[in-house]
Amino acid sequence: MGAAPLLPMDMPPPAPISAPEQALDAAPAPQADTSAPARSRLWRLATFVPALIGTALLMNGLYGWFAQDGMTGLEWALLSMIAVTFVWVCLSVSTVGVAIAGLAAAARAEARASRDAPGIDVALLVPIYNEVPQNVFGNAHAMLADLAARRGPHRYTLFVLSDTRDEEIAALEWRAYCALKAAAPDGFAVHYRRRAQNTDKKVGNLAEWTRRWGGGYEGMVVLDADSLMTGRAIDRLASELSLDPGAGLIQSFPMLIGAQTVFARLQQFSNIAYGWLLAEGLATWAQTEGNYWGHNAIIRTRAFAGAAMLPHMRGRGGRSELILSHDFVEAGLLRRAGWRVRFLPRVTGSFEETPATLIDYVIRDRRWCRGNLQHLRLLGTKGLHPVSRFHLFHGAISYLLSPAWFILLVIWALLGVDQETNVIRYFNEANPLFPDWPPAMSHIDSAVFLVIMYALLLTPKIAGAGIIAATPRAARVFGGKAAFLGSFLVEVALSVAYAPIMMIQQTKAVVNAYVTRTEAWAPQARDAQNHSWTTLLKFHWLETVLGLLLLSGLIAGLVSLWLAPIVASLVLAVPLSALSGVKISKNAPSTLRMESPYTLREPAIVKHAMAERARFGALLADKTPVAAE
Secondary structure (H helix, E strand, O other): OOOOOOOOOOOOOOOOOOOOOOOOOOOOOOOOOOOOOOOOHHHHHHHHHHHHHHHHHHHHHHHHOOOOOOOOHHHHHHHHHHHOOOOHHHHHHHHHHHHHHHOOOOOOOOOOOOOOOOOOOOOOEEEEOOHHHHHHHHHHHHHHHHHHOOOOOOOOEEEEEEEOHHHHHHHHHHHHHHHHHHHHHOOOOOEEEEEOOOOOOOHHHHHHHHHHHHHHHOEEEEEOOOEEOOHHHHHHHHHHHOOOEEEEEEEEEEEEEOOOOOHHHHHHHHHHHHHHHHHHHHHHHHHEEEOOOOEEEEEHHHHHHOOOOOOEEOOHHEEEEEOOOOHHHHHHHHHHOOOOOEEEOOOEEEEEEEOOOOOHHHHHHHHHHHHHHHHHOOOOOOOOOOHHHHHHHHHHHHHHHHHHHHHHHHHHHEEEOOOOOHHHHHHHHEEEEOOOOOOOOOOOHHHHHHHHHHHHHHHHHHHHHHHOOHHHHHHHHOHHHHHHHHHHHHHHHHHHHHHHHHHHHHHHHHHHHOOOOOOOOOOOOOOOOOOOOOHHHOOOHHHHHHHHHHHHHHOOOOEEEEEEHHHHHOHHHHHHHHHHHOOOOOOOOHHHHHHOOOHHOOHHHHHHHHHHHHHHHHHHHOOOOOOOO
């Protein structure tokens, strides 16, 4: 197997399984127990009721402010936009509250010990498309080696499922595969298949494997090209699936690794410092109606085959349209069939990488946006659990909130045109930095009101940071309390600076999703690259122009000074984007490095994967043929 055949394939004998395409307009009979824990309802009430009450109280306060001199059309619009956006802010806050309450009440048990589980056959699936071969196969070898060292009860087989169209990359994939097969630990089979046509992209790739080979495996761990999981994490997911016959899917919580730039480090610090708290809250109230993020999860193969084979949906003009963000939908269909969909954020050792620059992040986000907006048309799917419908709606609203915030910004600016009703009338020359609120609101009341609004926006971050700062052991793994709190302030400042830019970019993505028909399917840019100033200006011209227009309004006294931070961010969009790709220097102050446990002490599996990537890179650079045993 030294030279690559026309369409390389090294697969085991077929083990077919029936995998019928699912109907979206008719609910099938349940295939498994549909019951959910009785406590689920209580946790959901504890999450959603406070969010609704908090939003109602805010709206009542704002209405009392606006309505003193009568309500204008713009003020009604402003109030509506605030309600639409703020309910989701309150929901994040209540999710954090549920997480803290759940931890205090020990609401969820830890995953069971792997050694207690009967062994099952598990396929490790790595679907790829024009990825960097040494990175994919380096990660794969590191995971196999870690699994071999554990000697767990389960039996694993690795499948690299290629949809690569670039012939040069495909040839390198085959060489890397041959090297991986030759070096694979004893007892671990490794296989490779490249499709002739990448029909239906990743959805079709996994569906084809399921139908032809899925019958031989009880579970399948789906991995992205940049996924990395310890043997312990994979074993724990497999054991949970083995011990819970009603589980159809179990999702882990991937932590970010490999962040070398300002923007990547910002995301990594946020993911590790605060993300766990939101994940814990989601797991607590979602219970058996969890969600699927498309990777770093284990799925019961027969459940997936019998309940989650996606059809095409009806698109614009009656055309057949591929479901792009398939993961949320697959989770919903599994739960519809009665299979439990669980989320285990406490299973450590699950990792992924993140885009290195703001531009790379936005490009990936555009694809996700189009897929998530499709979910609005899938809300009527027959038989879905209400929580599954909420997950679909939440995926869409996460992008629609950006246009809502943008409309809110525009209305706020337009209110400055009318001197009788605009926000500017609450400011005066004697005290330009503090608003002169209507008589019903004292200075103290208005200050408290504003503090509450901003505090709610930052509550998830503040709560996560507070728990870490108050726990000496947790603070130490971040480099100490002082270093952690300094990094926290830097992360918050950068997040605030990038938020308006992301608002504009996501608004553009939403508009493009409704105006254009397709989005180019390209691999994610996973390595840091320096974008030219010309590229930066072309990419961020709209933010810059909007920022300059608002700045003109500020200078002319037509726009509220409270919009100054947003204006500054938009005006500086190009240099901020350039900053996002700057590599973090080891000589920079620890606060500016935004250190986290995985940067201060790199996990062993990550070190091993980086070494394997380098080894595979050197091997692929050498043109000597590689033979697989």
